[in-house]
Amino acid sequence: MRVEIFTEWNELEPYIGLLQTKEVAHNLAIGLIKKNQESYEQDPLLFSAVFYERDEPILLMLQSIKEQAILAVLSEVAEDELKESAGILAEQNINLPGIMGESPYADAFSLHYSELTKTKRTLHTAQRIYQLRNVRHPKDMPGQLRLGTEEDTEFLIKWAIQFGEDANVPLTEDEARERVERFLSQQSMYVWENEGKPVSMAATSRPSQSNINISFVFTPASERKKGYASACVASLSGKMLEAGFETVSLYTDLSNPTSNHIYQEIGYEMVVNSKLYYFHS
Numbered sequence: 001m002r003v004e005i006f007t008e009w010n011e012l013e014p015y016i017g018l019l020q021t022k023e024v025a026h027n028l029a030i031g032l033i034k035k036n037q038e039s040y041e042q043d044p045l046l047f048s049a050v051f052y053e054r055d056e057p058i059l060l061m062l063q064s065i066k067e068q069a070i071l072a073v074l075s076e077v078a079e080d081e082l083k084e085s086a087g088i089l090a091e092q093n094i095n096l097p098g099i100m101g102e103s104p105y106a107d108a109f110s111l112h113y114s115e116l117t118k119t120k121r122t123l124h125t126a127q128r129i130y131q132l133r134n135v136r137h138p139k140d141m142p143g144q145l146r147l148g149t150e151e152d153t154e155f156l157i158k159w160a161i162q163f164g165e166d167a168n169v170p171l172t173e174d175e176a177r178e179r180v181e182r183f184l185s186q187q188s189m190y191v192w193e194n195e196g197k198p199v200s201m202a203a204t205s206r207p208s209q210s211n212i213n214i215s216f217v218f219t220p221a222s223e224r225k226k227g228y229a230s231a232c233v234a235s236l237s238g239k240m241l242e243a244g245f246e247t248v249s250l251y252t253d254l255s256n257p258t259s260n261h262i263y264q265e266i267g268y269e270m271v272v273n274s275k276l277y278y279f280h281s
Contacts, residue, residue, distance in 0.1 A: 001084050006048040009036040015050060015060055018074045023211050024131045024249045024271045025102055029072045031206025031213070032064055047094065051085045053077075059085055063096070068276060071101030071109055079108050086113040098124070098278040110277040119279040125168070126254040126275050130268035131211070131247045135238040138230050138266065143194035145235040148184050152191060152198065156180045159201055163218040167253070183216070192232035200228040202236050210246040217250070217259075229259075234266040 006012060012033045019026040019033075036042045043064040051059040058077045063069035086109055089096065095117075099110050103126075114121035148156060157176045164171035171179070183189035183203045192200040200223065203216040214236060219229045237248045250268065252259045 001081065001088065002052050003085070003088050004050050004052070006050070007045060009033060009042060009045055012048060012060070012062065013037060015057065015074070018057060019060070019072060020209055023208055024247060025129060026072050027129075027206050027208060027211060027213050027249055029060065029062060029070050030208045032062065032070075034208070035206070036064075047096075049089075049094075050074075051081075051088070053081060061099075066097060068098030068100050068278070069096050071099050071106055073102060073105050077105065082109045083112040085109065087116055089113065090116040096279060098276060100276040101274060103273040103275050106275045106277065110275075110279075114277075114279055117279070119281055122278050122280065124276045124278050126273065127251045128254055128260060128273050129249060129251055129271045130263055131249045131271050132237050132266070132268045133241075133247055134267055135234050135241065136265070136267045137234045137238065138227055141227055141231040143192055143199065143228065143231060145190055145192055145232060145239070147187060148189035148191050148201070150184060152189075153177075153180060153184065155198065156184075156189065156191075156201060159218050159220060160216070162220065163216060166218070179216075189216075190232065190236050192228050192235070194228070199223040199226070200232040202229075202232050204236065204240060207245070211249055212240050212245045214240075214248060214250045230262045230266055233263065237266070 047063040160176035
């Protein structure tokens with residue numbers, strides 16, 4: 001096995017085709033590579049590597065945030081190859097703070113990496129990635145979807161902070177503001193409104209060849225269990241299909257059975273499970 005280390009986003013462009021073969025599962029990696037090729041304000045590429053077996057690329061890793069790297073499997077890979085790739089990183093003293101990727105690959109890689117680096121592995125989040133091809137709209141749901149506007153900024157920031165708390169990924173006010181303002185500037189933030197009152201939100205992100213992702217789904221506590229999140233996501237999913245995307249994807253926390261149920265009710269089907277592990281000395 002050999003490894004190539006990359007320091008520039010454009011060096012990862014040749015691997016987009018391989019990632020596209022599992023477009024929904026690799027939506028995050030594809031979205032990051034494309035975004036940072038097309039944008040002048042690039043995210044930092046803290047670490048990236050592609051592992052080869054017999055000159056065939058089998059694993060891609062990239063890290064753009066301090067918390068974790070992404071593990072993307074490009075072709076069938078055996079556990080001994082995952083162990084060998086972890087060993088190469090350990091030998092080169094490449095310290096990963098965490099790893100996120102498809103199960104069971106992330107499970108095996110993280111286990112071997114923690115053993116070889118003598119670090120402690122902890123499971124932070126178990127997720128499920130869903131995709132939708134045909135939407136089932138909830139019946140007789142009051143309200144309508146609208147595009148978020150600049151006038152919504154302040155309450156959306158409050159919702160974003162609450163979303164981070166619920167997702168166990170805390171956001172500071174500045175981080176929430178940056179994210180909300182970015183979604184609004186990209187015209188990708190949507191609000192479900194009932195009788196003139198905003199009651200739920202969702203955003204689109206990471207459009208790829210035939211798929212787009214929905215994230216940032218949040219309903220304030222006072223408006224929950226009224227079907228607003230289902231209506232918001234169903235309407236936005238339908239809008240994206242009408243815009244020409246073949247599939248719409250989203251991530252759910254497996255510890256939240258409610259969200260997993262409501263998304264299946266409106267037509268989402270499981271693609272893969274994903275796990276995020278952190279490493280501690």
